[in-house]
Amino acid sequence: MANILFQNALLRQKQNIPPIWFMRQAGRYHSHYRSLKEKYTFEQLCKLPDLAAEVAYGPINEFDFDVAILFSDILYVLEGLGLELKFDPGPKFSSYINVNNIKDYGNIDQALDHLKFQSDAIKITRERISNSKSLIGFVGGPWTLVRYAFGKDKFIIDSKVYFEFLNTTLVPLLKKNIKLQLDAGAEIVMIFDSSLYDLNDQDFEQDYIPLLDDISSSFPKKVGYYSRGKQEKEIFPLMKFPFAGFGFDKSVNLKKIFENSTNGFVQGNFDEKLMLLNSDNFKNELSNYIESMKSIENKDGWVCGLGHGINKETPEKNVHFFIENIRKAFS
Secondary structure, X not given: OOOHXXXXXHOOXXXXXXXXXXXOOOOOOOHHXXXXXXXXXXXXXXXXXXXXXXXXXXXXXXXXXXXXXXXOOOOHHHHHOOOOEEEOOOEEEOOOOOOOOHHHHOOHHHHHHHOHHHHHHHHHHHHHOOOOOEEEEEEEXXXXXXXXXXXXXXXXXXXXXXXXXXXXXXXXXXXXXHHHHHHHOOOOEEEEEOOOOOOXXXXXXXXXXXXXXXXXXXXXXXXXXXXXXXXXXXXXXHHHOOOOEEEOOOOOOHHHHHHHOOOOEEEEEEOHHHHHOOHHXXXXXXXXXXXXXXXXXXXXXXXXXXXXXXXXXXXXXXXXXXXXXHHHHOO
């Protein structure tokens, strides 16, 4: 029960047509999702497993993506630790962690129990989608979650506070969350770390990379890593760890990645903003992207996707056109 194209990419086996999936492929741009949102809240769509499975199934049925994604949110990990969270429409916390209350947010077992709805959603999604489709889970990147937990605009100068929380609470919890999703039937679990901009290079190299090594080594070839905010040279050291593969945004030169990576998938990285263009301009940009990817001689392991999450204003016809023409161009 897996997509052969995606499995080949994981194993870095040669193939012409890449598997395709988009970050946020189940979301507001899609009429299927919008119709459900008229009846249910975002929290209900995430936390009621039958509904989460229906949301995840929608884009597989409509666009024929190769991979379905657990429908949830990265911030439910923090909600499980006790941070009060609501979506109105975006995420809002009523309070944040700080140096005085940090010990109040360390109950890992409580948080894991809170996340059991993800396990049920994965199992039902797997039953819902075709056996020819793959299914993956996801968690938030440790640093991305720390930024939310402490308040994006309330950062503490001393980074030791963050790394204490990462080491004692957040990373151990993320590892248990990853295991929960894998045990439920996810083929891999993606780490979405999209807020690395304000993690300085010294902390990244000395303290953060070892945490990522710990996570990947705990689940060899079962965890993928998407980062935004660091360039190729900063990501290269991670490629020696046993990650299942890596996702990259539009700023990264995939040719350099393929030249420096021999294990696992390489995902990316059509600019998601170009999906908003009118038909003629969009088609021209996609044609340019296809030619740039064709110029890469060895792209074994390529998983075709966007640089980041699909924009809510994206026309559905552009999604259809993208998928159909990527497959046609590389067939």
